[in-house]
Amino acid sequence: MRAELLLMGRRVDMSQRARRRALVVGIYTVLATLFVGMWLVDHWRYTGSYLYWAAMLVCWLFLGGYYRSGLVKPFNGEGPRRLDTTPSLLLLKLRMYPAITRDYDGGYQNDERELHQRDRAHYQAYQAITVVVLIASFVAYASTTGHSLLRAIPITPAQMFYGTMLLTVMLIFTLPQCILLWTEPDMEEEG
C-alpha cells in the first residue's frame, strides 16, 4: 500500500490509519448519497450508469487496486504499459500524471505480505458480496413467483433487483481496497 496519495499534483500523506478510515467513510457516504439521490431523480433509469462511473472514478482517484493510481497497489502487480513515454499535455496541465519516477523501480509489485493481505481482504469482501447476491437472488425469485412479501413494498421487484445489482457493482469494485485501507495499521509503527 502507498503512504501518500497523488491528487491533482499535490501529495497527501495517508500513512495514518485514522486518515485512511476517514477517507473510506467519506467515499461510502458520497456513494450512498449518490445512490439515494439518483433514485429520487429518475429511479436509476438514466442515472444508474453514473453510479457505476462514480465507483470507477473513486477507484482511479483514491482507492487503486484496479487502477495503477490510488492508495492500493494494482492487484495484478503490473506497472504502466508505457513508462518511458511522457504524459500527455492535458494530463500535465491538469497535474494528473502518475508519479513515474517514484514507482518505476518495482513500486507496483506486491511483496509476499501484501499478496497475503490482498487475498485476505478479498476473502472478507467475498462474504459481503455473497450476502448481497443472495438478497438479489431472493428478490428475483420473489419477483418471478409474485411473492406477497414484495407487494407490501412500494418499489417494484424489477426496480429492487436493479438497485441490488447496482449496489453489488459499486461494492465489488471498492470493498477489498476499503477493507485494506481500514485494517492496515499506521505506517510509521510498521517501519
Next chain:
Amino acid sequence: MRTELELFGVHTSFTSRARRRWLVAVVYAGFVAYLTASWFVDRWGFSTMIWIPFLMGVPALIFARLTGRYRSKRILWRTKAPPKSWLGRFLFPEDADLRDVPGERELRWRDQAHFWSYHVLNLGILWVWILIFQQRQTQIHDWAWPELAVRHPWITDNLLFGVAAILLFAALTLPDSIILWFMPDLEEKQ
C-alpha cells in the same frame, strides 16, 4: 481440508485430486444440465426453478464440508460441538472433529481461492447488471423515443432470475471448487 466425506453414513475417501475433480465436474455439469433442461421445459418458470435453492444448497454444503471452510468460525464461537439439526444428523451422521484448526497453508489456499473467485464473480455481476440496464434503457426509449427503441423481448423476469441463480451458485461454490480442483493429492503431502 478433510480427506473423506461421510454422507448418509457412507464414508468416501477424497484424498485423490482426480476424485475431487470428478466431484466438481459432476456437480457443475449437473447444474448446467438442469438449467438447460428447465429452460426448454418452461423457460425457467416457477415449476422448475422452485428446486433451485435445494440444487444450490446441497452441493455448496458438501463442498464446504470437504474443504472445512467453517471450522475456524465454529471454534471461535463455540467451546464444544454444536447440537445437530435434524438435517445435519441425516446428511452427516458422524461429525468430524470441530476443533481441527485450519493451518496457515490452508488459510492461504482459502484466501487465494477467494481472490480468484472474486474476479470471476465480478465479471458475472457486471454482465448481469449490463443486461438489466439494457432492459431499462428499452423502457426509456419506449417512453421517450419509440422510433429509436431497441427491443430486447428475450430479457424477461424469468431470465433475470435464472442468471441471478447462476451468480448465487457461483458465489456459493466457486472458492471451494477451486480448492478442491487445485489442492494436490493429500497422500503426496504426507
